[in-house]
Amino acid sequence: MAYTDKLKSTRVAIMMGNGASPEVFAPMCGITTKGFQQTRATNDTVDWDCADPDATPITVRDVGATDWTISGSGLLHRPLLAQVQEAFDSADATNYRFMFDEPTGNEVIDGYYQGPGIITDLNITGTNGEYVQISITISAAGAKTFVANP
Template identity: 30%
Template sequence: MADGQQLGRTLLIQIGDGAGTEVFTNLCGLTTRSFSMSANEIDTTIPSCTNPGGPVEGTSRPGISKKTFSGSGRYVSSAAQKAFNTKIVGAEVFNAKIIVPGVGTFSGPYFVTDYELSGDVENSMEFTASFVPAAPPVFVAEA
């Protein structure tokens, strides 16, 4: 993709169908989405051994890292959505690709930690979903 601003709607999660030659399909209906990369901070601060009464400089190292995806939008019934629903109901791990424009693709096994359907009298049914990795995702940088 060209340098510059990236369209938010091109931040995607694709769900694998589990077949031998796996086919990945965009999770349809997303209107908002978020990809988070985080690492716990491990405090490694110690006072100086030669000047214990002197100033202490805080230091840290990275701990557990995580790459999560969440999104919400309009529920769109389809064969792919029905297969995805089965994975949610069964609390199953499935292969997914998270495509982050300008960064790259994170691929690997994921599962859904939270899934909510909602609706009112007039509007379309909506959903929210949160995805966490079941194993470290493989990262391929965008060319």
């Protein structure tokens, strides 16, 4: 039998760059639900058979624009609030990483998606008797890259 080589969700992090050179990325502490979504638009054209105009046409599809989004939610980590608010208020994009980092024996298998993004959704909620929650959506402001480090 062969089982899936699994990755624990606790070893996935959303990281925010500090804009320095070289740039340093720090995990967004408290975020426990993390997501990375990639979408791709297409341009569709219907193509008719010139030899048989009554035949069913086919759809020809070309790659259009690509997009990516990072989302996360969890406990609001107090020191994170000022950084997130500053990034939300900024007219400039911030660099983000969606990072995989899990030790396996003596090595660390990691990789990450990275790109400039804009915080497009920032929600902070509180319920009496519970801790304050945060949810965030980061939308692409440019191309992303994927770096795999075996």
